[in-house]
Structures are given as C-alpha cells and as structure tokens.
Amino acid sequence: EAGVAQSPRYKIIEKRQSVAFWCNPISGHATLYWYQQILGQGPKLLIQFQNNGVVDDSQLPKDRFSAERLKGVDSTLKIQPAKLEDSAVYLCASSFDRAQTYEQYFGPGTRLTVT
C-alpha cells in the first residue's frame, strides 16, 4: 500500500513570505494530522482532521497558519506570513479511524527554512 505523500520535500523562503504544503494520506484513512518538528524536539501536533472536519487545532497559531481538507482526502497547510521561528520539518500523518488512533503513519516531511 502506498504511504503518506508530502510535497515539496524542501522549501526555502524569506520571512513574511507565504508557503503551502500538501499531504496525501493513505487511502481509506479518515484521520489526518499535521505536526511541526523543530530541530532537536519531538513532533508537536498542529491540527487534526477527522474526514474534512477539524477535531483539534488548539496548538495551531491561527494568526498565520491555516489548514484545510476540503474533500476529506488531501490536505494543505499554509503559513502566511512566515517567521524565522517557523523553520522546522512539517510532518503529515494519517490513521484509519479517530477512535482507534493507535497507530499513525507518517510521511517523509517537508523541511522549511525561513531566512
């Protein structure tokens, strides 16, 4: 089975610019997660979707970050405008069902560098 796909793999932008990341979860997985992993730290959950609805976005900086999953499959995460501290790897993960989020499958991540 195909894994979680993410693009781009790398992105370099200047501060105050905008950027968007794309994620395609494993087919049939209803739950999708976006994590931010800053160098030297563990992944931090930004937002969790169940189908196309938001389950948890309590740690998403909503003044600059936004995410959507319009058709309950692919998802995009946007940052506008970017700050230096947004430099991190953005990981997308999916799981089969919210009530059984016993295992999350991760994509390779997008490494963002903000200069």
Add this chain to the structure above:
Amino acid sequence: AQSVTQLDSQVPVFEEAPVELRCNYSSSVSVYLFWYVQYPNQGLQLLLKYLSGSTLVKGINGFEAEFNKSQTSFHLRKPSVHISDTAEYFCAVSGFSNTGNQFYFGTGTSLTVIP
C-alpha cells in the same frame, strides 16, 4: 494533561552491545504508548506499541519495551545493536481525555552505534 519525558537526549553505544532508551510519561487517563524511529531525512516509523495486555511488547528490528504502570515508564531495549540502528527514537503517549484524543511525543533520544 499528558506528557512524555525521554531522559537521555543522546546515547552512544558500541555495536553488538545492549541498549536501553528511557521513557517516562504522566497522564490522568488510560494511555496507549508507542516508540517511533526516525532515520535521517525520513518520516517516523512505528517500532512498537502498548495498548493493553502483556506488559512486554515486542516490535520490529529486535526491539522490545516494557510497560510499567507503577513507575509510569515504557523503556525501549535491544539486546544487541547494529550500525543500522543509528537513528532518533521518539516515545509517544496517546489517550482520551475530556478534550478528545491527544497524542504527545517526547523530545527524542539520538542513538549512535559505534563500530
């Protein structure tokens, strides 16, 4: 609230020696526990998980972990490491609370296997 503490940020070990990576958690609800491995420039891969039942859990690549409820620990062990085990290891906890399902990662332990 839940949290995960990985006590060692870096663990160097000689090839074919045993290794233990420590993980402690705090939670006010029943939890599920996980160990993930992250190879350079890759996403996270599940090593093993504890959901219920036997407290000794066996995973891939010869790793195992023991759930100790009284000590709130879930340490990862391998009796004999290989060069290919060099990677970042993350402990994670998941559990349901009144705000829904939460998934938290520790800060990671960098395992370096020395030839």
